[in-house]
Amino acid sequence: MKNIAVIGAGTMGNGIAHVFAQNGFNVTLIDISAAALEKALATINRNLDRLVTKERITEADKAATLERLTTATDMNAGVSNADLVVEAATENVDLKLKIFQQLDAAAPASAILATNTSSISITKIAAVTERPTQVIGMHFMNPVPIMKLVEVIRGYATSDEVTTKIMALSKQLGKAPVEVNDYPGFVANRILMPMINEAIYTLFEGVAGVEEIDTVMKLGMAHPMGPLHLADFIGLDVCLSILRVLYDGFGNPKYAPCPLLVNMVMAGKKGIKSGEGFYSYGHGTKELIVSGSFK
Structure with missing residues (x-):
């Protein structure tokens, strides 16, 4: 080829x-x-x-x-x-x-x-x-x-x-x-997306803030990027689409997207691509300008 x-x-x-x-x-x-x-x-x-x-x-x-x-x-x-x-x-x-x-x-x-x-x-x-x-x-x-x-x-x-x-x-x-x-989410996203979704639920339920959740996963689990920052990088709309594929494919409520994620995507907050998600980014760049900007 x-x-x-x-x-x-x-x-x-x-x-x-x-x-x-x-x-x-x-x-x-x-x-x-x-x-x-x-x-x-x-x-x-x-x-x-x-x-x-x-x-x-x-x-x-x-x-x-x-x-x-x-x-x-x-x-x-x-x-x-x-x-x-x-x-x-x-x-x-x-x-x-x-x-x-x-x-x-x-x-x-x-x-x-x-x-x-x-x-x-x-x-x-x-x-x-x-x-x-x-x-x-x-x-x-x-x-x-x-x-x-x-x-x-x-x-x-x-x-x-x-x-x-x-x-x-x-x-x-x-x-x-x-x-x-060929099963929903294959391997990478079948494992990754429930983790990201759980991080969003942890924020949604007021357990901890954006930077605190990401810091725990970076320093405690040796992840190079926290799950909320990673979600911004992937695109919150993409995360939502994948979770819906998992939920529809398996019919298991553990894959149901967090309501906060649904609302953020509806509001146009898609992460880096829109300039704002769980963090805020410089126009047209991936550089953080406001850490943990979620409100």
């Missing part, structure tokens, strides 16, 4: 495109928004500059990476010669099903179709295609250029051959792939 198409130029999509291009693959980054593509290229350029500054890559490596990266606003044209398509659109099941129906019609018959979903059923996504054996999950972690893990999720019909190829490909990217089966 040499030609990779990435659908979606947001945080995950531009990170996935970056990693593939840096590791020698020809990448087409696709988004309906030209402005989103421009922003994504600027982000990739900045991230490559950081690697040059840290002497992890050379200026020549940076130039070669950018040379292997192209953009497109037409998905059909963008995937026409892809060996692998990685979808990294918004975590919305209806949107993903629509994209995969279109990809199935537009991508070469031999192409593998992967989704970066963090919780949505691979089997459900594969069922809208005529190639369910070639549909698989590649759940990268954020930030993609730094985090090593890739959850490789087998749908009900995903073939052994496709799974083997994606495991090997992930290693080519310098990642550590872990094969998991």
